Each structure stands twice: as structure tokens, then as C-alpha cells.
Amino acid sequence: MANPVRFAFTQSAQPNLEFIVELSDEKTIAHARKILSGEEKNEVHVHGRIIKRAAAYNPKFSFHLDPNTxxxxxxxxxxxxxxxxxxxxxxxEAGGAFLPGGHWCPWDSKLTREIA
Structure with missing residues (x-):
């Protein structure tokens, strides 16, 4: 398990609004860095399970993604x-008919930066 690293992503409908995720898995962190460097061009969109609770690192939203997912x-x-x-x-409504199981996979998600 690596030290947590945070990354921001945007969506095309609101390119100035960032959603922050925290990653703690070394392979996932390395993958995110490859996306940002342009080395990874295929698996570039974010998927994870919603936790219906605010996270201090993602203050604009009252939910965040479970780093382990x-x-x-x-x-x-x-x-x-x-x-x-x-x-x-x-x-x-998330977790029912809307985003079953709490899985969120914004198709237009685009990793924009690593947060120092």
C-alpha cells in the first residue's frame, strides 16, 4: 500500500469543475501518472464506488469515491x-436504479492533474 496520492478530473460539460480522488494502490497511482504523461491513451476514464459522505480533499461535493475501488x-x-x-x-437516489451498487463511471472523465 502506497502513501495516498490525490488526482483531479473534470468532465466535458463542466471543464472548470474538478472532482478529487485519492489513490492508495501503487499500480493505480502509476496508471494515473501514465495517463497524465500521455503514455496511457486507452484506459483513461475514472470508475469507482460512491461513498455518500464528504471527504476533506474533495470539498465541493458531499460524496467521494472509495479509494480501494x-x-x-x-x-x-x-x-x-x-x-x-x-x-x-x-x-x-445513487445506489438504486440510479448508479446501481453505487458504481460511478463518468465516460467523459479526464484526469487533469496530480495534486501535490
Whole structure:
């Protein structure tokens, strides 16, 4: 287990709004860094399970992603795709018919930076 490293991602509908994730798995951290360097071009979108609780490192939202579930993908099923503000606005519905199992995989997520 590595020291936690935080990364920001955006979505095309709101390119100035960042969602912060924390990674603690060495392979996942290395993968994220390859995305940012341009070395990884396929599995570049964020997937993880929602925790309906604010995290200090992601203050604009009342939810965050479980660091142990975060992975990167190239394609995913439509049922887990949603905009971050839509998720925030409908958080009480997440985990049911909306984002079953709490899985969130925004198709247009784009890692933008590592947070020092």
C-alpha cells in the first residue's frame, strides 16, 4: 500500500469543475501518472464506488469515491455514467436504479492533474 496520492478530473460539460480522488494502490497511482504523461491513451476514464459522505480533499461535493475501488477504463456500461453535479443533486437516489451498487463511471472523465 502506497502513501495516498490525490488526482483531479473534470468532465466535458463542466471543464472548470474538478472532482478529487485519492489513490492508495501503487499500480493505480502509476496508471494515473501514465495517463497524465500521455503514455496511457486507452484506459483513461475514472470508475469507482460512491461513498455518500464528504471527504476533506474533495470539498465541493458531499460524496467521494472509495479509494480501494478506483480503476481506469476505456469503455463501460451506460448505467454507471453520469455528470458529477447530477450525481451530487441526486445523491439520495445513487445506489438504486440510479448508479446501481453505487458504481460511478463518468465516460467523459479526464484526469487533469496530480495534486501535490
Amino acid at each position: 478506483i480503476r481506469f477504463f476505456s469503455m463501460a456500461i451506460e448505467v454507471c455514467d453520469a455528470n458529477m453535479t447530477y450525481v451530487e443533486d441526486h445523491l439520495d
